[in-house]
Amino acid sequence: MTKWFAEKVLCLPELASSNGRAVDDLMVYVHWLMLALFIGWIIYFVYALYRFQARRNPKADYVGVRNHASNYLELTVAGIEALLLIVIAVPVWSKNVDQFPPADKSTVIQVVAQQFAWNVRYAGPDGMFGRQDMKFVTADNVFGVDPSDPHGKDDIQTLNEIHVVVNKPVIIYLSSKDVIHSLKIIAMRVCQDAIPGLRIPVWFTPTKIGRYQINCAQLCGGGHSAMTGGFLIVESQADFDKWLKSKSGAVSPSSFE
Amino acid sequence: MEIPYVVQPRPDTGIYNAKVGIWLFLASEVMLFGALFSAYVLLRVGAVPGEWPHGWLNVTLGTINTLVLALSAITTLLAWVACKTRQFDKFKFFHACTLLLALTFLCIKAYEYHDKWIHYEIKLNDGTFADGHLVEKSPDFDLGKKTGTVTLHGRTVKDETLLYDLRAQQNIELREVTVAAADIKQMENYGPWHNTYLALYFTLTGLHALHILGGSIVIGFLWGPGRKLWKTDPDHFTNRIEVSGLFWHFVDLVWIFLFPVLYLM
Amino acid sequence: MAEFLDQFPPNHDDQHGHGSHAHHDPGFWRGYIFSTDHKIIGIQYGFTALCFLLFGFFLILLMRWQIAHPGAPVPFIGPLLEKTLGPTMAGHGAISADLYNSFGAMHGTIMIFLGVVPLAFAAFGNYVVPLMIGAPDMAFPRVNMASYQAYVLGGIVMLVSFFIPGGAAQAGWTSYSPLATSIPTHGQAFWLIGMVLLITSSLLGAVNFIATIIQLRAPGMTWMRLPFFVWAQFVTAFLLLLAFPPLEAAGVMQLMDNLAHTSFFLPTGLAVGGHLAHVSGGGSPLLWQHLFWFLGHPEVYVLILPAMGIVCEIIANNTRKPIWGYKSLVYSVLAIGFLSFIVWAHHMYLTGMGTKIATFFQATTLAISIPSVIILTCLLISLWGGSIRFNTPMLFCLAFLPMFGIGGLTGLPLGLAPADIYLHDTYYVIAHFHYVVAPGTIFALFAGIYFWFPKMTGRTMNEFWGRVHFWGSFIFMNVVFMPMFAQGMEGMLRRMADGGANYSAARVPGALDTLPDSIMALHTWILWGAVALGLSQIPFIINLFWSIKHGEAVRSDNPWHSTTLEWQTPTPPPHGNFARSPQIYRGPYEYSVPGHDTDFTPQNEPEITQPALTPVHAAGK
């Protein structure tokens, strides 16, 4: 029922992550509440307008409605809203922002947005990111990687391409080098602002192999609407490893752009 | 029909219009400075530990200014009382005092600004820092062309962090430091752009100084041309003194917060 | 011209109040431009705001064209754009991305700060509130004039900014830093200075309104006898008074960032456009957002509360019965006023918010929806048992109810953080708030204009053309905004200079979540809807100006048979409004009082001892 409503009535697009289900369900329930209220009131509204137009009811009634049914209606609305909040919204949110999957069981990625592209960084074969510090940040070392740290040597850096493994959680550490952008992958039901000076983690679990667009959901300048080069590629472990190998060593922090 | 309660209070609310007006206006002022102070708190909490400047301002001057404003608060009060008790000459005297005190405050503030303005921090190519007040730039001094020299009255330090907390180092000896433009990597005076602390300092005290200025203009008007009203309608005039006084006390109050926050903490 | 102005009596004495009511003509300038009479100022505000409203609409028409035909030269005025704004902004008459962004930012700014607030709060507030409470004028007439002048000045600064090199502000009406600071044009500085002026204007206005309502209520006009419109304006004034200063503070700081190169909102290590920005750093981009939305949210209720007030008045008048639940209306509007200060961060769910804070703001956001529900419910229930007259003002008010309903209800999913993950910055948001401000607030404003026009001019606006205006606006508003919900649901983002073409299936083959053609096709539909919406305004504009001189003259001072005080004055009201302060005997909505011989009992009508005993009525029983 909820699935049908989500796809046929709300026309929510493709859902391809396990964490997105809850979001869609919430969308469905809250829209049920809205529809109920709206339709109920519209019927009352139209009927009242028809029945009490001056022609049919020349003399108005000083008191009007005598009962207080509306109070119960308002209480019900408040009650349902509270339910949606406590039962769904809060738990889902805390799952998103507090309960991260263990790093060793997930694909960990760093993303730094810039006008108008996404810089992506993988730990590389050794599974360790090079030490990073604000003071190393330069135009072409957007991650501020410490050149002297061996772990940094094999890190892999790509532009606009996020490769991840299907059914394996993905953790993205998100930041920006210039203005605020927002990483939005609709099919994954993730959206997170990339804010300069902050590094904010997000996570999701892709469930469907394929190629997805990365939307920039925050006005970031003249190229905002054209910041569409980014793609999320969800693939099998094998393909992912192949891709990772092909990239290894190829790119050092300071050799793109 | 005319506007009622311009002079006499409305029975059920117990105050006259202008007083309601000023209290409302002050409420919005509280929100204005409240926002600025919360900005201060947020930025300071977010600052890199150990890099927040201390002891950069002259506490003696700050204290003097605090006393100046406190005194002016008293004189405005006395001026109002004088009006209430219909002693116009007394009023003129006290109001003049307020005005003078206000101007004193602004002069001291201006001096403090200037002192920061001519204070330079120079980052040298060898990684050390020259810091002090500008004595002179040689006529051919030009950063772009890298010609000439600049002389500061101050000191050189190995590490920039030594410049942050001056509370401990009150008695460091200062001398003339001369550096060649060729050795200069970056040269910047202590303007609002120098760091967040100075940005806050100039913005907050600047806005406050504007309030002082505005207040003095009103006070000056009431002392000068505005006093005509005394002849025709002393009650109305007294109300104006009270209202402007309320504003003045608020401006003083703001300073009472600014002083510790910027000078002492 | 002179005749035209005769419709609006100028104020006949100097502002000091100690009134020489000698009827010497103060002349055009003192009478109409530098007037201190609340009615003249109200009309000044109204007219200026309507012009800005129209201008804001033109901007959006251009944007809608660009969305439907990205990069195609704008028909008719394309060359003009290129000539005035320069080839970089509008090369061969097409709208560049930068120009689109500045139009977007200015549309939002103009519509809110120069259009709706001045019209809803300042214009109606100025004209109607003093009359409704039986006051001779505002408490501080000269402050009132200053407020209008600051507003005009702010407007001019905003307009000028279009023509400076680089063009007007381009960072959205929300002006997020660092973007607002990194754009290489002084448009943002102009925007900030303009805003400071507009804020000053609003603050002066707010102080004046509150003081007036507290101090100048006529004898017997107790708080619970105030018309709901006055209550709405009262709360609105408080919102402006307390929410605007933080934005002013933020504006000053961003101005410093732009002009004095401070770093209030700029973090360390910023690398704009390739190289590291030469700023000290240490600032916080989120600080701006907090300060902005601390105003931003109360602001949206500033847009809606006066509208609700107008709707309430007109519904009471045209149902010929008291408003149902006047008390709960008052308490609800107070509750909204209070709550609107603690919901602001629901615009910032996706800036990396922890569970605790998110829970707090979701809770407050849902809480604030309840008083709105109560207000709507009261208004809807008030219809029951009424004797409803369907005139133009009433039609607009009735349309307001479901339209606001749609806009408000769609606020609920946005209020739930996880759903906002999905909807944030999509056209769903655009549709949400346009349903509340456009077919919501704007309709209420139209209603107010049709309703109070006879009081301002002594003539009524043409009913037939009024209805044409209504049906046109009603249909095409929905044609324009309803499809945006669908687009938003499909994930189409706002502020897209190309209407999302770059995310569309046509452009991006192979991706699984592109925007389908059906969604993109809606752009043309919306474009022509917006054009038609504009055309539907023509009857209104003509009707408005034509009726000032040629409209049907009203036969009495109280053509709508209303109970509130503004109708108990001469038409149009002279300077000073009332010959002597009226005495108030009852609440605002005493319609169809049993046993009373008319179906309305004005607030200032003395208690009638025994009308019910007259034979006529005895027979009636």
Ligand code: HEA
């Ligand atoms: C007048 C303006 C106005 C009003 C009244 C509201 C009302 C509400 N708004 Fe909206 N909002 C805006 C203007 C407004 N908003 C604007 C301008 C933005 C975008 C800013 C930007 O980013 O540019 C925005 C954005 C916005 C967001 C941020 C979205 C995002 O950016 O991700 C959120 C999130 O919580 C939100 C929530 C709400 C809620 C819960 C209400 C509630 O108060 C609504 C309560 C009302 C109801 C629940 C309706 C009750 C009615 C009935 C039940 C009766 C129905 C009647 C009939 C059918 C006859 N709004």
Ligand code: HEA
């Ligand atoms: C009060 C606020 C308000 C109002 C009334 C409107 C009215 C309208 N808005 Fe706007 N809008 C905003 C506030 C408002 N908007 C804001 C804040 C934004 C976000 C900006 C940003 O992204 O930063 C926005 C953004 C926005 C967008 C998204 C742009 C983007 O994200 O890229 C769109 C797209 O269609 C749009 C459309 C419209 C339309 C078609 C109307 C129509 O309803 C217009 C209706 C008006 C008229 C038809 C004119 C009536 C005028 C008269 C009758 C004048 C009479 C004149 C005389 C008598 C002299 N608006």
Ligand code: CUA
């Ligand atoms: Cu990046 Cu929008």
Ligand SMILES: [Cu+2]
């Ligand atoms: Cu809001």
